[in-house]
């Protein structure tokens with residue numbers, strides 16, 4: 252079990268420790284590096300001031316512009332499925348609050364997080380800068396197209412629900428790269444997939460059912 256250091260000056264330390272030691276293992280998050288990253292990122296800094304006291308309940312929360320910060324266990328699960336060891340180049344689609352990008356930045360070498368809503372992108376960029384997550388860049392744009400200029404990626408994590416698999420994301424995976432993406436007919440009925448780019452096939456694994464805000468698509472028909 253990861254033990255979170257006690258800091259008397261941090262009013263959220265106990266809630267964060269409970270999240271890491273109780274909630275996340277209950278959802279079968281077990282990678283010690285993921286647990287340590289979740290223990291290190293102050294989630295209260297990524298939610299609206301009025302919701303700070305709720306920052307560590309295991310729930311998604313509104314962040315404005317009709318979007319949400321994902322439930323902590325979902326962020327942690329997606330990070331675990333990405334199988335990061337420290338040096339990877341990672342793309343996140345749906346930067347939202349910037350929280351997922353902050354956690355990923357502690358697990359990988361370089362993180363690019365694409366967000367289509369300018370106000371959220373700007374806020375996330377300022378937050379990451381202020382908190383010192385220097386290896387995470389927020390990019391304003393349509394993430395369903397991936398980020399061709401920075402490709403290929405060792406992992407791509409999509410934190411919005413897709414109706415079909417966006418072809419550009421598959422094309423931007425490095426050999427052996429993992430694409431973690433919830434896909435399904437309805438935003439409340441999405442299957443979490445991990446696609447792995449193997450030499451002669453795209454390996455597919457499924458990891459349960461989830462609800463996400465929709466991935467906005469104008470990149471053409473999916474795969």
Ligand code: SAH
Nearest residue numbers: 320345347348350351367393394410466467
């Ligand atoms: N990872 C975020 C969760 C954000 S919710 C966090 O930790 O806070 C999903 C986000 O995906 C929303 O902010 C939404 O605006 C964004 N989004 C939806 N479709 C998108 C697209 N095509 N390109 C980029 N961002 C998109």
